[in-house]
Amino acid sequence: MKNSIAPYQLGFSATHQEGEFDGLPVQGTIPQWLRGSLIRTGPGTLEVGKQSYHHWFDGLAMLRKFSFENGKVSFANRFLESQAYQEAKAKGKISRGEFGTTARHSLWERLSDPLPRLTDNATVNITMQGDRVASVTESPFPIVFDPETLRTIEQFSYHDRVPGQITTAHPHYDFKEDALYSYLTNLVPTCSYSLYRMNLHSNQRELVGSIPVKRPAYMHTFAMTEHYIVLVEFPLLLNRLSLMLSGKPYIENYEWKPEQGTRFLVISKDEGKVVHAAKSEAFFGFHHVNAFEQEDEIVVDLIAYSNSSVIQSLYLETLLHHPMQAIGAGELRRYHVSLNQSIAEYEVLTSEPLELPRINYQRCNTHSYQFAYGVGNSRPGNFIDQLVKVDVQNKTTEIWRSLDCYPGEPVFVAAPNATLEDEGVVLSVVLNAQKENSFLLVLDAQSWRELARVQLSYHLTFDFHGQYFDPTASTQHLHR
Ligand code: CO
Numbered sequence: 001m002k003n004s005i006a007p008y009q010l011g012f013s014a015t016h017q018e019g020e021f022d023g024l025p026v027q028g029t030i031p032q033w034l035r036g037s038l039i040r041t042g043p044g045t046l047e048v049g050k051q052s053y054h055h056w057f058d059g060l061a062m063l064r065k066f067s068f069e070n071g072k073v074s075f076a077n078r079f080l081e082s083q084a085y086q087e088a089k090a091k092g093k094i095s096r097g098e099f100g101t102t103a104r105h106s107l108w109e110r111l112s113d114p115l116p117r118l119t120d121n122a123t124v125n126i127t128m129q130g131d132r133v134a135s136v137t138e139s140p141f142p143i144v145f146d147p148e149t150l151r152t153i154e155q156f157s158y159h160d161r162v163p164g165q166i167t168t169a170h171p172h173y174d175f176k177e178d179a180l181y182s183y184l185t186n187l188v189p190t191c192s193y194s195l196y197r198m199n200l201h202s203n204q205r206e207l208v209g210s211i212p213v214k215r216p217a218y219m220h221t222f223a224m225t226e227h228y229i230v231l232v233e234f235p236l237l238l239n240r241l242s243l244m245l246s247g248k249p250y251i252e253n254y255e256w257k258p259e260q261g262t263r264f265l266v267i268s269k270d271e272g273k274v275v276h277a278a279k280s281e282a283f284f285g286f287h288h289v290n291a292f293e294q295e296d297e298i299v300v301d302l303i304a305y306s307n308s309s310v311i312q313s314l315y316l317e318t319l320l321h322h323p324m325q326a327i328g329a330g331e332l333r334r335y336h337v338s339l340n341q342s343i344a345e346y347e348v349l350t351s352e353p354l355e356l357p358r359i360n361y362q363r364c365n366t367h368s369y370q371f372a373y374g375v376g377n378s379r380p381g382n383f384i385d386q387l388v389k390v391d392v393q394n395k396t397t398e399i400w401r402s403l404d405c406y407p408g409e410p411v412f413v414a415a416p417n418a419t420l421e422d423e424g425v426v427l428s429v430v431l432n433a434q435k436e437n438s439f440l441l442v443l444d445a446q447s448w449r450e451l452a453r454v455q456l457s458y459h460l461t462f463d464f465h466g467q468y469f470d471p472t473a474s475t476q477h478l479h480r
Helices: 083-089 107-111 238-244 307-314 316-321
Strands: 019-021 025-029 034-044 060-069 072-079 125-129 130-138 144-145 153-154 172-173 181-188 192-199 206-212 230-235 237-238 255-256 261-267 275-281 288-295 295-303 330-339 344-349 353-360 371-376 387-392 398-402 405-407 410-413 424-432 437-444 450-455 465-469
Touching: 034 125, 034 410, 060 083, 060 424, 125 405, 181 230, 206 261, 230 288, 237 465, 261 330, 295 371, 307 316, 387 424
Parallel strands: 125 465
Antiparallel strands: 019 072, 025 450, 034 060, 034 465, 060 072, 125 130, 130 144, 144 153, 172 181, 181 192, 192 206, 230 261, 237 255, 261 275, 288 295, 295 330, 330 344, 353 371, 371 387, 387 398, 405 424, 410 424, 424 437, 437 450
8 A cells, every 4th residue: 555644744844943933923812811931842853964763752852932921922942952962963963862763773883882871852841850940851861941041051960869760751749748759760670660759949859769670661651649659560661681782772672561461559658668559451651641549549540552552653654654553642541549459440531532631730630630631633544633621520522623733732721710620721732734834722721612823934843741831820830
């Protein structure tokens, strides 16, 4: 069968401009109360010189910012000047290995550099590190930047020695403790997951607990409830020897072992000990949605895939030339992890495929909640082509879709003094493939009606995650 070219291909090509623009054209009306900035990160290019990165997750990071004031919107975008970026620019070729791309091709390169240098190409998410704003990825090297100008400042340095080489770009915030929780995976035997907490005004991680593990799993996120951290260990397990010697890209050194099932490790935040472990049938996932305690069980909502083939499906070769095989979204499942049962069971919360999920985080994280927002897919072969609002209690959905448009992660922003969970707006950067540009979509989260489109004159490469910063908030929390 002849390969078809993906209709959304422009979203995987480089953003050619960097700049700052005031007073962007707005169709519709931006709420006057929206006064802050949406800052996002994702690849700005998937090529260096004549070389191409292989996977969507690999491209060199570009920051993007939409700022709102008095109904007006300004925009800025700028490459993140990580070491990986600077080396690539200087050499004109890919310098650091990424998730799905190796930089060590010959046997000589592998023998002379047996442990690949970790990339600092922070292309996945925006987080607070101490008091500073940083772009982050799954290596523990946050890149601090100036949220006003988007200029790169420096690599964030931790004043501690928590062991581990791999982390998650999705830390959790405990608003009661004013602290961030996250983990590092230590790939040096005996391997372990190092759970840590870090006060919001500190650069010192405190080790909460160390969980030994024979073969570390690839996990993109984790769940947190009021008293527990939940690591959902998918059976995509590291082959250490392969990582050192194979010369394969990072993620290809993990092996899918479905016979092992998926493991739910419930760890107390107080003592850092595993208080319960449960198993389910094998499945894979990137993103948790929310988790909370309910009587004697823990409810874990996440986006699931029956296996890890979604990773292969997000290589550019598949995305661009075999769009029917690309998987843009998974299944929203609710796992029930009972503290006195060894099997975790699930129910499906919606038949609509979902990814890049968000909630009203500040209000609902670690609590029972009603609404999740995400991207979705209306038909096979069209990647991510709709936004979905899910009422997880009533199992109903609302859809936003527009011809030839491809939306990104919907970020919920609560209205000031909101009483309802969904009182606010949802912001999403959308590619218009027909007009060959991107626009910022503003939806009323409650009615799911379109409030405004803010037009850019060029397109932005598809990105992953971002955060909204509210300058009027009493503390500079992320509305993660
Ligand atoms: Co993510």
